[in-house]
Amino acid sequence: MLIIPAIDLKDGKCVRLKQGRMEDDTVFSDDPVAMATQWVNQGARRLHLVDLNGAFDGVPVHKEVVTAIAKAHPDLPIQLGGGVRSLSTIEQYLSAGLNYIIIGTKAAEEPEFVEEACREFSGAIMVGIDAKDGMVATHGWANVTDVKATELAKRFADAGVSSIVYTDIAKDGMMAGVNIEQTVALAKACGLPVIASGGVTNLDDIKALKPYSEHLLGAITGRAIYEGQLDLAQAQALFDA
Known part of the structure; x- marks a missing residue:
């Protein structure tokens, strides 16, 4: 399992939000690019980038910064989500050096787009499922749908998706622990590797996730490592043990 640092981009800066609220951000x-290097130096084996402006606007906003991060670390697997709504956007990001592209809102609204993307860019497509009380949220979490997260995940079981990033909105940025029950349930429902996101706070959370390595590819962490509540190297060592 991997412990994956999150770099959330808003207005060109590295920030963290609370429960996805754009107005409730902390600039770190x-x-x-320097922040990405910091996590790499601490042993990160993959990075998770989010174009927050892109998620809300529906178009990529941080291509220049994202490209700079990829160029600075050409051998590091990097995944990105936020504002991915077209095949051309996916192609541009992959050409810029990214390894995995996360489709979120578009996956919920047009599942067939994910299948098309998987055919076009085999092995490079991930799906981001963000949920509030188990229901899928879209458009930067501004809209909560009547679709169950587990049902949406099942839709992609045989689509060629490499993995799913599952975020519990209520936990995100709140330093309140991971919703392990829902995360594992979603992984079992779709049979795909799942990356847990939202609420990773300390080593106790890492210990709680480890028994589910059969279903989980890893866990994304943001505020905890930025505020010093979680040591990245220690967390990865615990997963490796």
């Missing part, structure tokens, strides 16, 4: 760095 004006230099996202």
Whole structure:
């Protein structure tokens, strides 16, 4: 399992939100490339990038910064989500050096788009499922649908998706622990590797996730490592043990 640092981009800066609220952000760095390097130096084996502006606007906003991060770390697997709504956007990001592209809102609204993307970019497509009380949320979490997260995940079981990032909105940025029950239930429902996101706070959360390595590819962490509540190297070592 991997512990994956999150770099959330808003207005060119590295921030963290609370429960996805754009107005409730904390700026941690004006230099996202330097922040990426910091996590790599601490042993990160993959990075999770989010174009927050892109998620709300529906178009990529941080291509320049994202490309700079990829160029700075050409051998590091990087996944990105936020504002991915077209095949051309996916192609541009992959050409820029990214390895995995996460389709979120578009996956919920047009599941067939994911299947098309998987055919076009085999092995590079991930699906981001964000949920509030088990129901799928879209458009930067601004819209909560009547679709169950587990049902949406099942839709992609045989689509060629490499993995799913599952985020519990209520937990995200709140330092309140991971919703392991729902995360594992979703992984079992679809049979795909799942990356847990939202609420990873300390080593106790890592210990709680480890028994489910059969279903989980890893866990994304943001605020906890930025505020020093979780040591990235220690967390990865615990997963490796």
